[in-house]
Amino acid sequence: MADVEDLIVQHNMENSPSYSTNLALFTNVTNCNELRQLIVQGKLEAALLNACMVTDPFHVVIAGHKAFQLFQQGKMKTRTLHAEIIFNLSPSTNINESFKKFGILDNTSNVLVVMITQGNAVEKISEVSKLINGKLVSLTALNTISDQEKIKRFTVFQTRNFDVAPYKME
Amino acid sequence: MAFAMEDSTKWCLLKQGAEARVYKTEFYKKKTIIKERFTKSYRHPSLDEKLTHRRTNQEVRSMLRCRKAGICTPAVYFVDYTTHCIYMEEIENCVTARDHVNNLLDTPSGESEKSLQILAEKIGFSLAAMHNVDCVHGDLTTSNILIKTGFDNIILIDFGLSFVSQLAEDKGVDLYVLERAFLSTHPNTEQLFKTVLESYRKKANKAEEIIKKLDEIRMRGRKRTMVG
Numbered sequence A: 001m002a003d004v005e006d007l008i009v010q011h012n013m014e015n016s017p018s019y020s021t022n023l024a025l026f027t028n029v030t031n032c033n034e035l036r037q038l039i040v041q042g043k044l045e046a047a048l049l050n051a052c053m054v055t056d057p058f059h060v061v062i063a064g065h066k067a068f069q070l071f072q073q074g075k076m077k078t079r080t081l082h083a084e085i086i087f088n089l090s091p092s093t094n095i096n097e098s099f100k101k102f103g104i105l106d107n108t109s110n111v112l113v114v115m116i117t118q119g120n121a122v123e124k125i126s127e128v129s130k131l132i133n134g135k136l137v138s139l140t141a142l143n144t145i146s147d148q149e150k151i152k153r154f155t156v157f158q159t160r161n162f163d164v165a166p167y168k169m170e
Numbered sequence B: 001m002a003f004a005m006e007d008s009t010k011w012c013l014l015k016q017g018a019e020a021r022v023y024k025t026e027f028y029k030k031k032t033i034i035k036e037r038f039t040k041s042y043r044h045p046s047l048d049e050k051l052t053h054r055r056t057n058q059e060v061r062s063m064l065r066c067r068k069a070g071i072c073t074p075a076v077y078f079v080d081y082t083t084h085c086i087y088m089e090e091i092e093n094c095v096t097a098r099d100h101v102n103n104l105l106d107t108p109s110g111e112s113e114k115s116l117q118i119l120a121e122k123i124g125f126s127l128a129a130m131h132n133v134d135c136v137h138g139d140l141t142t143s144n145i146l147i148k149t150g151f152d153n154i155i156l157i158d159f160g161l162s163f164v165s166q167l168a169e170d171k172g173v174d175l176y177v178l179e180r181a182f183l184s185t186h187p188n189t190e191q192l193f194k195t196v197l198e199s200y201r202k203k204a205n206k207a208e209e210i211i212k213k214l215d216e217i218r219m220r221g222r223k224r225t226m227v228g
């Protein structure tokens, strides 16, 4: 198995480069029920996304950027920075609904871990990855596990903040 | 303003307008256009802030509304309301319809004529689709339409003066603004603009009513210039 370090994708926060948004993809996860409890108890500080709902990591990074700015301004709509990331990804203004669709459920098996950290994230993510019963894989595997149909149905082509349009102009 | 200043080294100024600056940059490694609305010193500060905020908001809302309806506008990546910056997808390899039309007019040929006709049709169809979702652009000119090489559709930009309205009058004014801009930037294109209106008529809801309004608005415009 490759090192955790090699598989984490780190994006320094634009405007605040001492912070970064970090992405790590896990497949075959079997303990989402437990992970959800850890989040509720505040013992796991990360956003755990249903990886099937993410088409492009860029969208997650942007959601992180926005969450971080609102956090700094004290204008978040949710209680934690990581919850705010999940909320920002959703087209819905309903927080619970957003969590249900973009967060993990008990039976979710592909999990995208998103963490905003200061300084080096490797140690923190390594700790989190110990809690996850699953396989850490390269983020590029996202292509094969995103459920395009699902995304279309739920996001109506866009989120509140930016869009995941069905046509590509690039 | 600290944000914008800090990073300005990486921002390459593309266009300095009266109300906004347009920059080219990268945002999380994606090629990005930033449109920054600035406040004007001669206006009342808090009024100015509100106005700038509103323009930014209108622009973003209309872009999302249009995209949802399948009309091509740049994807909005991020909006910074503290600095009034819209971060959007850079349309690469594009020219404004203004330059494109002028180039074609400068090199008359059967081919050019055909391209112009096709372009005029696309403009009419896009505007109809935009009006069908009650989006009135507010600043239609050929500079606010982009043509991307290899991409079939035209791309609408610059929605800062846009608003939502169902009124035929507002849509008529939108067409009138484009007509004036079109004919003054591209002389002797009356026939071409007719093509724009014909294709608009084919696709727009309540097209007859809107075109009738356009005729009325033209009359008013003429009377006003006659009186002086």
Ligand SMILES: Nc1ncnc2c1ncn2[C@@H]1O[C@H](COP(=O)(O)OP(=O)(O)OP(=O)(O)O)[C@@H](O)[C@H]1O
Pocket (backbone or CB within 6 Å): B014, B015, B016, B017, B018, B019, B020, B021, B022, B033, B035, B074, B088, B089, B090, B091, B092, B094, B096, B139, B143, B144, B157, B158, B159, B160
């Ligand atoms: N997303 C984009 N991709 C590529 N080029 C763009 C994009 N947005 C704007 N441009 C370029 O920048 C120019 C100016 O943009 P825009 O029309 O939005 O600003 P403006 O005319 O200064 O705005 P305003 O009329 O509100 O003062 C465009 O004509 C186009 O050449």
Ligand SMILES: [Mg+2]
Pocket (backbone or CB within 6 Å): B143, B144, B158
């Ligand atoms: Mg313009």
